[in-house]
Amino acid sequence: MPGISRGGRGRIAALGTAALLLATAACGTGSGSSTGPITIGISLPLSGPVADASEPAYAGYKVWVEQLNASGGLLGRQVELKVLDDGFDQNTVVSNYNRLISQDRVDLLLGTFSSKLNLPASAVAERNKMLYVEPSGGAEEIFDRGYEYLFFAQPSTSLDLPEQFVNYISSLPADERPKTAAYPTQDDPNTDVTVEEFRKQLTELGVKSVYSEKYAPETVNFDPIASAIARAEPDLVIHGAVAANDGAGLVKALQKQQFSPDMMFQTNAPSLVGSYPKAVGEKNTEGIFTTTAWSSKSTYTGNAQFVKDYTKEYGSAPTDDAANAYTAGQVLEAAVEHVGSLDQTKLADWLHSSPVSTIVGVLRWDERGVPEGDMLLAQWQNGTLQFVAPDGQQTTDTVVNPKPGWS
Structure with missing residues (x-):
């Protein structure tokens, strides 16, 4: 080489x-x-x-x-x-x-x-x-x-992934927190655990679940899922996406439904800084949250x-x-x-x-091989993936909330 x-x-x-x-x-x-x-x-x-x-x-x-x-x-x-x-x-x-x-x-x-x-x-x-x-x-x-x-x-592992976003939600005044949430997720051991933990913690904060559905990894048509989400009209969408394909697929399907939630979090997909903005349209990334291991x-x-x-x-x-x-x-x-x-x-x-x-x-790892550390909460802002938490790791002091509508 x-x-x-x-x-x-x-x-x-x-x-x-x-x-x-x-x-x-x-x-x-x-x-x-x-x-x-x-x-x-x-x-x-x-x-x-x-x-x-x-x-x-x-x-x-x-x-x-x-x-x-x-x-x-x-x-x-x-x-x-x-x-x-x-x-x-x-x-x-x-x-x-x-x-x-x-x-x-x-x-x-x-x-x-x-x-x-x-x-x-x-x-x-x-x-x-x-x-x-x-x-x-x-x-x-x-x-x-x-x-x-x-x-x-x-x-850290999938079980800890919701921590920073849930902390952000809990820091908001009660009247600014989402009241309802939808939880679509690809059927995968990683996203299953993460989305279920999101739902558990957000329910404890008083966020009502109005939609929850798993889809197969080979899914390419997200129109039925987006239609069901649009009918439920959640304030927040927590999407267990594995890659840009399903991450962008749901966003584009929601655009066709002309439904844009006030807040949206997707696993994995938004961190693909090369392919994700191209797939959904750069302006449509604005305000979308994700969690990453690295900056x-x-x-x-x-x-x-x-x-x-x-x-x-x-x-x-x-x-x-x-x-x-x-x-x-x-x-x-x-x-x-x-x-x-x-x-x-x-x-x-x-x-x-x-x-x-x-x-x-x-x-550092425990006896199971599980690391001890914190993930980073990121959000797309003005075409750039910015880091908004935890303290000491931010690249901006601003958080976009609510998310603007699709362009």
């Missing part, structure tokens, strides 16, 4: 060719060699309904590897990625990780995208006693199985260089998904460097007892 340093880098091969759906490089010598390249196995949904979100994650992994190799690699060896496409299918992701471990004999693993895929994929890693650092997939059920080799590379403006270790290198290669700033993948790489790198070997049990033991400095801050 062409080299890049922590202060300068060469060229990364662009996404989009058929070969990149199979691997970023030829498979390394695997666990049978201590002198050849260290090979890291990953399965990603590079095709299918969430490809728009997983491709930036793939790019984040590649930026991390390029920087790593330019600074000497791991244990004095260069690092290669072996990436397989699972098409957002649970059976395929299981087959892919089994292949990576038993057939390709990769040295290390990194996680895939979404709770839907990480739930079965992490089971394969645990069964084979291999460290599994996942960049996304914060559903509680993933961490309630007593796994020893599983770690989440974001500041391009943060001063955490390595963040400025990550943003610089990613932007140079791909022509736009990294997304939250790209940053999450890069963070997972940082966690794996720290474990290998401090342990000094590829012993999977020692790597897991070290992470259970040691903090790691990353581009989302210092991460």
Whole structure:
């Protein structure tokens, strides 16, 4: 691979060719060699309904590897990625990780995208006693199985995601709070947990639920959902979106219904700063809330260089998904460097007892692999994703409320 340093880098091969759906490089010598390249196995949904979100994650992994190799690699060896496409299918992701471990004999693993895929994929890693650092997939059920080799590379899980937005709602005078809410969500372990927690906490604040419905991941027609929401006329819409496809799909369907809620929160989709505004229309992003793990403006270790290198290669700033993948790489790198070997049990033991400095801050994990930290509350304002909470992380003191109507 062409080299890049922590202060300068060469060229990364662009996404989009058929070969990149199979691997970023030829498979390394695997666990049978201590002198050849260290090979890291990953399965990603590079095709299918969430490809728009997983491709930036793939790019984040590649930026991390390029920087790593330019600074000497791991244990004095260069690092290669072996990436397989699972098409957002649970059976395929299981087959892919089994292949990576038993057939390709990769040295290390990194996680895939979404709770839907990480739930079965992490089971394969645990069964084979291999460290599994996942960049996304914060559903509680993933961490309630007593796994020893599983770690989440974001500041907190899906159960904690509503915290900052609910805190904002509770800070409003009673007469300015929403009275009713709708809860559409993609049927996914991550969004299911998050939206249910939103509904629980907002109900405790006196916000009445007037609509709640799950839709299949392959849904492309959101007109029936938008029609039902419009009839219910909620003040607030909490949408459990997985990617830009369903996030934008609901917004455009609501536009056709000529219904614009006073407040709207979507998971995941609004953080896709490249594709989301194009999909819904830049003016229609105004006032939409989301929660992210990362900010391009943060001063955490390595963040400025990550943003610089990613932007140079791909022509736009990294997304939250790209940053999450890069963070997972940082966690794996720290474990290998401090342990000094590829012993999977020692790597897991070290992470259970040691903090790691990353581009989302210092991460620490409990015995389940759950991190201890805070997510960021973001809102689209004047064509830019601004951060409005928590204290100390804001990029603006202004919050747009109510959300303007669609343009």
